[in-house]
Amino acid sequence: MGDLDSLDLGGFGVYTFDFEHQPAALMRESIQELEDRGWPAFWIPELAGREAFTHAGYLLSCTRRIAVVNGIARIWSREAPWAYGAALLLADAYPGRHVLGLGFGGAPRPGVTPLAAMAAYLDDMDAVRPSNPLPQTPMRRILAAYGPKMLELARDRSAGALTYHVTVEHTARAREILGPDAFLGVEHAVLFETDPARARAAAREHLHRYLNSPYNIAKFRRLGYPDEEITGGGSDRLVDDLVFWGDLDTIVAKLGAHRDAGADHVAIQVIGVEPGRSAMPYWRMLGDALLPQGAGVRRTT
Template sequence: MGAIEGMDVGRFGVWTFDFEDQPASMMRESIQELEELGWPAFWIPERDGREAMTHAGFLLASTERINVINGIARIWSREPRWTQGAALLLADAYPNRHLLGLGFGGGQPGAKPLQAMSDYLDEMDAATSANPLPKAPMRRLLAAYGPKMLELARDRSEGAHTYHVTVGHTAQAREVLGDGPFLGVEHAVLFETDPGKAREIAREHLHVYFTTKYNIAKFLRLGYTEADIDGGRGSDRLVDDLVFWGDLDTIVRKLHDHLEAGADHVGIQVLGIQPGQSAMPRWRQLAEALLPQRAAE
């Protein structure tokens, strides 16, 4: 399957919103511990004001080995030439450690995602700069779900990043991408064995995705029905497919299903952490179970 030349992001990584509201000192301590635990990749979104490129730069400067991946940098947050310039600087400063994940990110009213992304890439590729080119190349990844965007990711980037999808979608995405391009899949997990409690927490996280048109359309294309959407609540079947809950062994087994379906890498998002608390205990457990260097110790 796919690989990113010169980068080793491993089979599993950390994907989290947690750093969106943490002070810099806490972010630094957390990512340094994740690096020591052996996590090879750290995925960051762009949602509540943490600007994607400075965020990535801070995390790279705080560490020595871990790869930092934008999952995603929104194309509406900055002009293409500035994204290109920032990514080139990070590639120069931290060779083979930064992967620029680009996404539509909700977009602008009336904009067509595929055309907007294609135009953005055109402008990035046409941008000129007096800054020296890095010795290690700048690499980019596209957030993609539908076949046309997956084809664009295949043809104009290292591959695709998917978010809130099922194992079935991973198999479909691999078929579109073919064997060469990279496929990185985010999946949420929840350490809760009580079905009622687990689904309640999962539904709270998923509600916004069950109430936005383009996400609903995504789930319907996967074969779910309006009854599965359930007015924004989500059926047990849909909730269970989007959030892997249970004990450690159950979660680990389900995460491997994505790899068997064609993913190269799974970015794991831990849910169920109370405000002001850290998910680090869960990352430690997952590191022991998923990372080969930890298992060998």
């Protein structure tokens, strides 16, 4: 898709649900610190009431350099022309800093497959003839994709794909399907806990809704896990593959495996943080370990 095919978000970024539950002032303080520490990209979901484009626009307005990625904006939350218009404005206002991640999202809809729904949504977006000013830097979009056909759609009709709760083996397969040029961003959950029993208990709590979601169950089956490893809270093998736990060195090494397998970017989701507390101490540790030395530039005002 021409200019949509070029996307560079750096090697690692931050993915978090935390901002769904924080006041605006704390969100601003947190993302400004992440930017100052050199994080190149910040990923936000659309889940608990924070509307995707308002959320992204606010974070972009608080910052100067960091990219803000919708991971994802749900296609059922708004009609395609309005998503197109919103993303167009953000591309104009914040050149090169917003990425529209689109996904099926929500509960299954009878008679509607994710692939058909996404293809139709992209058709509607591409049919828009905007009366708004066009940005100098093109709008960029990616698709949430897991199976081969959705990955092919992401390759052919967007800048690339975002995967969520997948294995390193899936990353290698996804890269084969996407080819060498399309962007591949991989979310992965991490947990700073070295005790296996405590780590797996926290990981299972995090994975509970995904292990009971029809689309995710289908995804885990495609990844090669039999039903007996998916039910009952998930096997140790499944849990350990989907949540990297341990000390900093262990977690960093496992995250690097996604890059070795073909991911352009790994969006790191820190879990296991007590409600009401921030994951910032862990983001600081991860940034020191993963980001290029000198990447942080402190703001002067």
